[in-house]
Amino acid sequence: MQHFYQSVYDLIVETSTNLPGDVRRAVQAAQEREDKGTRSALSLSRIADNIHMAECNVSPICQDTGMPTFIIHCPVGANQIVMKKHILDAVANATKASKLRTNSVDSLTGANSGDNLGPGTPVIHFEQWERDEVEVKLILKGGGCENKNIQYSLPADLEGVGKAGRDLDGIRKCIMHAVYQAQGQGCSAGFIGVGIGGDRTSGYELAKHQLFRQVDDVNEHPDLRKVEEYVMEHANTLGIGTMGFGGQVTLLGCKVGVMNRLPASFFVSVAYNCWAFRRQGVLLNPETGEINGWSYPRGTEVSFQEAFEASAEEARNTPQEERKEIVLTTPISEEQIRSLKVGDVVVINGTMHTGRDALHKHLMDHDAPIDLNGAAIYHCGPVMSKDESGEWHVKAAGPTTSIREEPYQGEIIKKFGIRAVIGKGGMGPKTLAALKEHGGVYLNAIGGAAQYYAQCFKKVEGVDFMEFGIPEAMWHLETEGFAAIVTMDSHGNSLHADVEKNAFEKLAALKEPVFK
Numbered sequence: 095m096q097h098f099y100q101s102v103y104d105l106i107v108e109t110s111t112n113l114p115g116d117v118r119r120a121v122q123a124a125q126e127r128e129d130k131g132t133r134s135a136l137s138l139s140r141i142a143d144n145i146h147m148a149e150c151n152v153s154p155i156c157q158d159t160g161m162p163t164f165i166i167h168c169p170v171g172a173n174q175i176v177m178k179k180h181i182l183d184a185v186a187n188a189t190k191a192s193k194l195r196t197n198s199v200d201s202l203t204g205a206n207s208g209d210n211l212g213p214g215t216p217v218i219h220f221e222q223w224e225r226d227e228v229e230v231k232l233i234l235k236g237g238g239c240e241n242k243n244i245q246y247s248l249p250a251d252l253e254g255v256g257k258a259g260r261d262l263d264g265i266r267k268c269i270m271h272a273v274y275q276a277q278g279q280g281c282s283a284g285f286i287g288v289g290i291g292g293d294r295t296s297g298y299e300l301a302k303h304q305l306f307r308q309v310d311d312v313n314e315h316p317d318l319r320k321v322e323e324y325v326m327e328h329a330n331t332l333g334i335g336t337m338g339f340g341g342q343v344t345l346l347g348c349k350v351g352v353m354n355r356l357p358a359s360f361f362v363s364v365a366y367n368c369w370a371f372r373r374q375g376v377l378l379n380p381e382t383g384e385i386n387g388w389s390y391p392r393g394t395e396v397s398f399q400e401a402f403e404a405s406a407e408e409a410r411n412t413p414q415e416e417r418k419e420i421v422l423t424t425p426i427s428e429e430q431i432r433s434l435k436v437g438d439v440v441v442i443n444g445t446m447h448t449g450r451d452a453l454h455k456h457l458m459d460h461d462a463p464i465d466l467n468g469a470a471i472y473h474c475g476p477v478m479s480k481d482e483s484g485e486w487h488v489k490a491a492g493p494t495t496s497i498r499e500e501p502y503q504g505e506i507i508k509k510f511g512i513r514a515v516i517g518k519g520g521m522g523p524k525t526l527a528a529l530k531e532h533g534g535v536y537l538n539a540i541g542g543a544a545q546y547y548a549q550c551f552k553k554v555e556g557v558d559f560m561e562f563g564i565p566e567a568m569w570h571l572e573t574e575g576f577a578a579i580v581t582m583d584s585h586g587n588s589l590h591a592d593v594e595k596n597a598f599e600k601l602a603a604l605k606e607p608v609f610k
């Protein structure tokens with residue numbers, strides 16, 4: 095097994111940087127289905143470009159490289175202790191090489207371990223099988239979509255769809271509700287794995303295991319197949335669309351599994367995965383550990399190059415005056431902000447500052463290290479690398495889910511004079527009120543498009559709060575051509591509130607029993 099370490103390392107790099115072929119096909123199908131020229135269609139094109147860029151740059155598709163979760167099948171007698179050691183080394187080295195973000199944080203102190211190792215990370219499951227070869231599968235599921243997982247205990251009364259009983263129709267209602275509650279926050283269009291039964295732990299585990307199925311497989315269980323087909327058809331009527339911008343495609347895959355339960359419990363567990371559905375696997379020679387084959391179609395089999403070149407060509411050929419973008423240069427004035435409205439596409443130049451959970455909490459009762467008047471704050475935890483001369487570079491930098499900052503954002507906008515908040519998934523009423531009172535906008539960037547945005551950061555001007563760890567630090571970034579959509583303006587309008595209201599009505603229309 096002298097090649098085992100290298101094979102696992104290659105698997106990590108492949109999973110983080112090269113989206114599998116079956117997932118790419120689902121993204122392509124969504125592009126074909128989406129209404130042309132809409133915000134969702136535009137976002138899907140950027141997502142496709144980003145997938146291509148990640149493959150070419152051999153850099154993370156999304157900056158959140160998730161909780162590395164390995165599932166290993168091995169023949170009886172294989173040395174699991176040695177395999178585990180190699181997996182830990184491969185994870186630490188892939189982190190050092192910026193293929194994974196430093197994502198393992200002490201739950202109590204927030205201290206980042208810096209190498210993705212620590213209690214509970216990575217997750218490694220071993221299972222024996224009768225075959226001779228070793229199979230290593232890996233999923234990198236990020237925190238934003240993980241936060242959108244949900245578990246139902248039936249019977250239940252669910253908003254919109256009403257009473258959900260302990261039967262197939264109750265299961266149907268839970269799944270539709272799960273898609274609804276995720277909105278765009280888990281970077282739709284998403285994939286869901288559903289586990290019926292088990293206990294609270296094994297139910298979620300079953301749900302996650304469903305994510306290892308191929309996107310286009312067909313469930314052998316006739317009832318579950320019915321549910322999967324129903325969900326795929328009806329989830330897309332909710333109108334949530336890519337990133338919650340509204341649109342025809344909300345879900346790209348639904349896989350349902352079942353296991354026995356206790357008489358008293360009936361759990362329906364849903365694992366929500368973003369479009370950046372990174373999972374891959376390798377089959378290894380049991381003697382040498384060399385890669386014999388891949389478990390899923392590789393990304394290179396479904397190329398996005400042509401579409402990428404076409405969109406680059408189109409961008410080159412569109413003169414500045416024909417572009418419907420509004421260019422903002424930081425510091426931004428109140429007058430400029432007040433002239434923006436929901437739906438406008440803006441392009442930001444100047445300096446942008448990253449800030450997420452730790453920074454927002456800190457700023458509530460401390461001063462900012464720099465003047466934030468007229469500033470643009472970017473909810474982002476980037477992947478960074480330092481070169482030999484000590485200079486930092488942005489390797490991957492898409493937005494994080496903004497709603498987590500809702501308890502702080504309004505006050506911080508007013509306290510420091512911030513004009514633009516950039517993130518994804520939208521924010522709530524407190525932030526909307528502060529945007530109106532102070533004169534600010536919320537700009538929605540495309541979640542997961544980490545390579546696409548990284549290229550907009552031309553230089554790292556500085557960093558504060560490195561003690562929070564790389565993702566949580568406040569990076570000051572020289573920015574050029576960062577495009578995003580106004581989804582909350584200074585006049586009290588919120589696209590997120592509108593899409594959610596509309597989706598709720600569509601959900602409520604699915605209340606009547608379907609499976610009797």
Ligand SMILES: O=C(O)C[C@H](O)C(=O)O
Pocket residue numbers: 157158236237238239279280474475492493494495496541
């Ligand atoms: O942590 C991040 O960078 C993003 C996260 O996965 C999210 O979706 O909010």
Ligand code: SF4
Pocket residue numbers: 156157158159235236237238239279280281368369370492493494495541542543
């Ligand atoms: S930012 Fe979006 S694409 Fe990236 S891990 Fe989070 S949910 Fe997934």
